Amino acid sequence: MPAGARAGHPVPVSDDGGGATTGRRHGVAEPGHRADEAGALLGFLQRQRDLVAWKVGGADDAALRAVATPTGLTAHGVVRHLENVERDWVRRVFAGEQGLAFDWTDEDPDGELHVPVGVPMAALLAAYAEESRRCDAVVAAASLDDVSSTGGFRLRWILLHLVEETARHLGHLDLLRELADGAVGEEPSA
Numbered sequence: 001m002p003a004g005a006r007a008g009h010p011v012p013v014s015d016d017g018g019g020a021t022t023g024r025r026h027g028v029a030e031p032g033h034r035a036d037e038a039g040a041l042l043g044f045l046q047r048q049r050d051l052v053a054w055k056v057g058g059a060d061d062a063a064l065r066a067v068a069t070p071t072g073l074t075a076h077g078v079v080r081h082l083e084n085v086e087r088d089w090v091r092r093v094f095a096g097e098q099g100l101a102f103d104w105t106d107e108d109p110d111g112e113l114h115v116p117v118g119v120p121m122a123a124l125l126a127a128y129a130e131e132s133r134r135c136d137a138v139v140a141a142a143s144l145d146d147v148s149s150t151g152g153f154r155l156r157w158i159l160l161h162l163v164e165e166t167a168r169h170l171g172h173l174d175l176l177r178e179l180a181d182g183a184v185g186e187e188p189s190a
Contacts, residue, residue, distance in 0.1 A: 020043040025187075028187055029049075031046075031047055037156070042139065045159060048163060048167050049132055052079065052128070055173045055177055056075050056177060059181060061120050064076065064180045065117065067176055069172075073172060073176075074176065075176045077112065078169045078173055079124040079128055080103055080112045080113070081113055085162070086162060087131050087135070089162060090135035094146075139155065
């Protein structure tokens, strides 16, 4: 174990100036250890996003597509769902943006989970990362106490919900990836 580490407590990536992250370890954000509330929320959200990308990035598309839950949940569907969820909560509900496209419809309320076979995981991860950047720009221009344009949600609640939603689905990805090709792990290692 590295000097300064204890079981369950990683050694800081760098000396933390109080930002959302202290940096990245193997491509995954380390939430700022002295961040303010907004920075901590954004740091933990980014960590979950990065772990989603790590968990399924580089995996064989055919192997990932070959496994699903009994209800049809796939790794591809989870990633597209997370992209749609961020767009919905941050840009539609919070910021009130109009004319946004979603992969669900009234006829297929779970449409984002039904990803066509020709859509590779790399494209889904790129779209998710781009949506996350758009959402981060909205969040950066607001305060945690700001109330959403619809529904009466504080931005703080929305960010906590996104951390919860992303972490929950990361657990699904853990299981789906293990079934697809046997890959396991909580985070990347050296």
